[in-house]
Amino acid sequence: MRRIYLDNAATTPLHPEVISVMEDCMSKNFGNPSSIHHFGRKAKASIEQSRKEIAGYLNCSIGEIFFTSSATESNNLIIHQSVKNLGLTKIISSQTEHPCVVNSIKREAVDTEWVKLDNEGNVDLENLENLLKQTDGKALVSLMHSNNEIGTLLDFTAVAELCNIHNALFHTDAVQSIGKIPIDLSSGNVNFLSATGHKFHGPKGIGFMYINGDNNVDPYVVGGAQERNMRAGTENVIGIVGLAKALEVYVDQMENHKSYITSLRDRLKSGLIALVPDIQFNGNQEKYLQTILSASFPADDKADMIMFNLDINGICASAGSACSSGIEQDSPVLTAIGHDPSRKTIRFSFSHYNTIEEIDYTLEKIKSFI
Numbered sequence: 001m002r003r004i005y006l007d008n009a010a011t012t013p014l015h016p017e018v019i020s021v022m023e024d025c026m027s028k029n030f031g032n033p034s035s036i037h038h039f040g041r042k043a044k045a046s047i048e049q050s051r052k053e054i055a056g057y058l059n060c061s062i063g064e065i066f067f068t069s070s071a072t073e074s075n076n077l078i079i080h081q082s083v084k085n086l087g088l089t090k091i092i093s094s095q096t097e098h099p100c101v102v103n104s105i106k107r108e109a110v111d112t113e114w115v116k117l118d119n120e121g122n123v124d125l126e127n128l129e130n131l132l133k134q135t136d137g138k139a140l141v142s143l144m145h146s147n148n149e150i151g152t153l154l155d156f157t158a159v160a161e162l163c164n165i166h167n168a169l170f171h172t173d174a175v176q177s178i179g180k181i182p183i184d185l186s187s188g189n190v191n192f193l194s195a196t197g198h199k200f201h202g203p204k205g206i207g208f209m210y211i212n213g214d215n216n217v218d219p220y221v222v223g224g225a226q227e228r229n230m231r232a233g234t235e236n237v238i239g240i241v242g243l244a245k246a247l248e249v250y251v252d253q254m255e256n257h258k259s260y261i262t263s264l265r266d267r268l269k270s271g272l273i274a275l276v277p278d279i280q281f282n283g284n285q286e287k288y289l290q291t292i293l294s295a296s297f298p299a300d301d302k303a304d305m306i307m308f309n310l311d312i313n314g315i316c317a318s319a320g321s322a323c324s325s326g327i328e329q330d331s332p333v334l335t336a337i338g339h340d341p342s343r344k345t346i347r348f349s350f351s352h353y354n355t356i357e358e359i360d361y362t363l364e365k366i367k368s369f370i
């Protein structure tokens with residue numbers, strides 16, 4: 001059966017060049033980076049070269065990049081250790097953040113405020129400023145760069161400037177946007193950033209975090225001096241090398257990929273508008289991440305079966321809802337933006353590996369069962 005993969009916001013296939021460098025590393029670069037002999041030094045050099053490449057893309061110091069197992073680990077560390085070490089009295093975030101951020105915040109014993117959002121998932125900047133003005137002490141603002149379900153982009157510069165004006169720390173989960181939108185950290189207005197390799201055609205199980213040099217926090221995982229005493233445990237050299245290569249390849253073709261993927265998104269969106277009466281699209285449709293299209297189908301029996309029908313026709317996408325005890329409910333993101341729970345949301349997410357023919361095939365199949 002033909003298989004079409006339109007779930008790239010969940011994970012992406014490995015780029016061939018990434019596979020090549022990882023295979024080479026597995027066979028030739030097996031040393032422990034903490035060892036001082038030839039093989040250890042070679043592994044350590046690979047890590048530091050990867051760190052240099054990532055820092056170059058983000059326009060920051062190599063001493064501000066730390067490798068972790070995932071963005072989830074990075075987000076947990078940043079939030080928990082900021083509360084522990086930096087004297088935070090308040091965290092300001094949104095109800096549309098990834099669960100690893102929301103749940104990390106909820107376990108901290110500090111005042112928490114949830115910034116207002118409109119029905120497209122845009123942060124209410126006036127409300128954010130008022131929350132910052134009302135803060136006695138130090139605040140951490142944690143807002144994702146691009147929403148993983150609906151694709152709405154944060155007004156990154158405006159939020160960073162507000163945090164700078166009000167002496168607040170700014171953390172952004174850049175998991176979806178890294179490598180797809182330019183990010184420049186040289187201004188110093190961003191204190192923390194998290195990312196993971198498998199969202200831009202790198203391997204799973206490897207991520208990194210940016211911690212601004214002015215913000216010293218303790219390690220979250222202890223036991224050794226790896227990652228300059230920030231994260232104990234023997235480094236995942238193979239994953240690190242693969243992550244750096246994936247980012248290098250993706251950034252090199254960023255504008256070409258963006259243009260091409262936008263054309264795929266536009267084609268699917270216009271096709272759905274032509275096929276489905278009362279189709280709606282979740283999120284900001286002017287300031288969006290090009291890799292995500294969240295489509296809301298009108299409530300009827302056929303729409304309820306759309307995920308099942310897509311799958312049996314070989315089309316891999318993602319439902320915009322979560323199942324709990326057999327009862328379908330809108331996700332927290334959709335609930336936060338006031339989405340009608342009687343409608344059915346499907347998230348289509350794209351990569352440069354997708355083709356126009358795949359989009360047309362998807363539309364053809366949707367037409368057959370809607």
